[in-house]
Amino acid sequence: MPIVTKGLEGIAVAQTRIGDVRGDIGQLIYYGYDINELAGNVCFEEVIHLLWDGRLPNRKELEQLESELIAARPLPKAVVDLLHLIPRNAPPMHVLRTAVSMLGTLDPDADLNTPQANRRKAVKLVAQLPVITAYFHRIRTNKPPVAPSPKLNSAANFLYMLNGEPPSGEAAATMDMAFVLHAEHAFNASTFSARVTIATLSDMYSAITSAIGTLKGPLHGGANEGVIQMLLEIGDESRVDDYVRSALSNKKRIMGIGHRVYKTLDPRAPHLKRLAEKLSAKVGEPKWLRMSERIASIMKQEKNLNANVDFYSATVYYSLGIPTDLFTPIFAIARMAGWTAHVLEQLADNRLIRPLSEYTGPEGLKVIPIDQR
Template identity: 65%
Template sequence: MAVVSKGLEGIVAAETRLGEVKGAEGILFYCGYDINELAGKVSYEEVVYLLFYQKLPNRAELEKLTTALRAERELPQGVIDYLLAAPKKAKPIDIMRTAVSMLGSYELNRHDVDVSENLATAIRLVSQIGVIAAYFHRARTGKELPPIRKDLSEAAHFLYLMTGEVPSKEAEKTLDVAYVLHAEHGFNASTFTARVVASTLSDMYSAISAAIGALKGPLHGGANEGVIHMLEEIGSPDKVDAWVEDALAQKKKIMGIGHRVYKVLDPRAPHLREMAIQLTAQLGEAKWIQMSERIAEIMRERKGLNANVDFYSATVYYSLDIPTDLFTPIFAIARMSGWTAHVLEQWSENRLFRPLSEYVGRPYGQKVVPIDER
């Protein structure tokens, strides 16, 4: 008899060599490496290599990948024209989804080419996704688009495109670690979406466009934007307790608290918490982290729930002066390495996803009544 599991909870849909989330223990692995071993010790580019090749690179291998990434940053002029002409009030995540789909119309290589060509497409997407987000932000604010540079890391290049200036080493390091922490997370909703589309032998751009659409949802990547909106609504640390009590009484969701898989502390959260504390100390604006800490304390005591990756990443991005509606696109920038790695893995041993469903509708045997007699 078929097993019904709403949301596919507890169902193993496929095998993967890329990542594992141990929710009960609060552990996250990338290709056998604990996230606590990677964060702060390796660059985002090293993690990209790790996900593509299932091993950390030596210096020569890292230089080769870094050179390949930086060589692919230029966007087709048609995509730039779209970013310049797109509605200024559109959600950046929607613009990103459409721009990625447009990139597919310039790329003739599809799933039926060899692995090296598919890998080249993956590298191109990892390289260009940050440019899309930054260029649209510049366009919507009426600013010129800075020229592409090939002497900056992925994190530094994004911040440079956002501001027109090379970021500080501290800002670069902060965003780089955030990228590392967000790169991979097993069969989450957006990654599974990408693999389902890829399993039909559609192209990588279609799979990634679908993944971005899944990430947009407030129960997935959109949650980090909700954290800042929540903090702004609360206003100050002295109002936290009353706000949380009222929210709990009304059974409102507290954004950034709890996780679908982790039953204990999200292992990524402490790294982001530490960065949030450091950034707010440097900026002299402590109220955001103070409010966050108090909310987290109340929710642990009252509900036994812990903060997740979105809870502190929101404060980190906010402290880097990144607009709130770009939080989810930054998530997509980091996760592009994981998404594309999963698409490549799906194609390596492809099996079309086709789950069953349990019919619970009207009884079988319904008869058609002529339309004039209904």
């Protein structure tokens, strides 16, 4: 009889060199570097190189990767047409999933499974997801899409394409740091689903389509959007205590709190909290942050649960003026670095992922003819 571990909790299903989440001590590692060592010291493109190649790039390698990413930004016309066709009120995560799936139909190498072809696909996916997100947002708000700027890095270019004007240095640096913090997280649900898909020797686009569909759920990437919805619903600091206590007594989950693996601190949360503090002070709406702190403190006290990455990233994005339904797409844009790295790693030493299940259904039934049922 197989041993069943619901939700695969505590089960290691493969080895990886890319990242590690050490839940007991609140530590996150990207290829040997503690996230606290990386945050503020490297840019998103350096992290992409680290995750794909296992080491930080030198200046020449970084410039090479940056040029590859910039060159890969323009979308195929068919995808631009698709973005015009998709209903404007479609949730952006559905749009991302659909557009990535379409990219697979347009790439003649989609099913070519060589390291070179897969690397090209990884570059394309990292470069184009922000473009897809920004284009769709411009289209749905009746604004002309903005062409990518070859002068800007991934984070700054995303904000530029979203808003139609170059971001401030602070906004660009904040977005870059958010990308760095969200880039990789070991065998989280979306990365795992990407690995399950590619392990059948399907293709990179299919694996990433699976990952986007998985990230979208409110128990995973969708939580950041839920945080801001909750803050808006609470509306005022005076209502926080009642809201949280009533949610707890009704067994409702507070978005952005708790984690399957981190049982102490989520090491990404303090970085995002610091960014949120800086921005909220400037934007002149510090009440969201005060409300968040109060929620976090009640949750710590009542349930011994901590804020996770989504809790403060929500306030950061909100303060940057980003629409709430783009919060999870931003997570996807950053995590594309980790997803593609894991797909490449899985392919380098592949084994079909096929777990067992414990059957609990009935036995020995006989078919009754259809008109007697």
